[in-house]
């Protein structure tokens with residue numbers, strides 16, 4: 480078993496994959512990406528991830544022509560070559576290699592990268608204890624729905640959280656919370672599961688959709704409505720969702736305790752359903 484890379488139509492060991500210093504992904508962050516979980520050799524929600532990749536690409540005028548079937552073949556071959564049953568796949572598309580110029584290159588082919596690597600699972604103890612979070616100013620642009628490589632506000636906020644001993648930073652703007660630096664936020668109040676609506680201020684999380692469907696199928700009322708800071712702090716339960724963290728219970732926000740300070744009942748129910756849905 481080994482970490483694998485796919486670079487512009489060729490498979491190789493991850494340690495042997497290199498792109499040019501003139502790649503626009505490196506120089507401008509001019510590209511888009513996806514992260515996909517593999518459970519038992521199966522890429523979870525692959526169609527949804529490929530659809531979102533194409534949507535992100537189209538939103539920045541990146542001419543991504545591979546079909547879903549072609550991506551599926553590449554992803555499956557990558558999983559087979561890696562030998563991993565459980566893995567993390569990263570796909571990145573950039574506007575190619577070209578002398579540095581803000582204008583788009585006229586004829587550079589896209590750079591397509593995929594890596595398949597062993598999954599580095601979160602400490603299972605975190606699901607028992609729940610995780611601390613902090614709030615940060617949402618200084619991001621107004622197209623957070625595009626899964627772009629430009630992640631400076633996200634990584635700075637995550638690092639800020641890490642230095643504060645927290646697991647995640649929650650983006651707040653004008654008194655409303657939008658999402659985490661790399662996760663979707665969900666809040667339970669009076670038994671109703673609230674999450675911010677899709678739009679330019681959040682990434683349309685694929686796990687978000689999956690968890691909301693699990694909630695609806697299990698008679699949990701869902702409200703896709705703006706979540707104020709007040710709602711967040713007064714919530715019975717808060718949790719985060721994302722491809723790698725799945726569902727992660729939150730027990731503090733800026734040292735303010737959520738509910739009784741333990742992962743709540745709706746989290747436990749949804750996480751059980753989530754595990755059943757992937758097995």
Ligand code: PDD
Pocket residue numbers: 514633658659660661662663682683684685686687720721722723
């Ligand atoms: N991030 N919001 C942001 C800003 C994210 O970066 C992510 C995921 C999510 C959750 O989306 P999904 O459920 O589709 O994974 C929400 C990935 C995992 C990352 O950047 O590594």
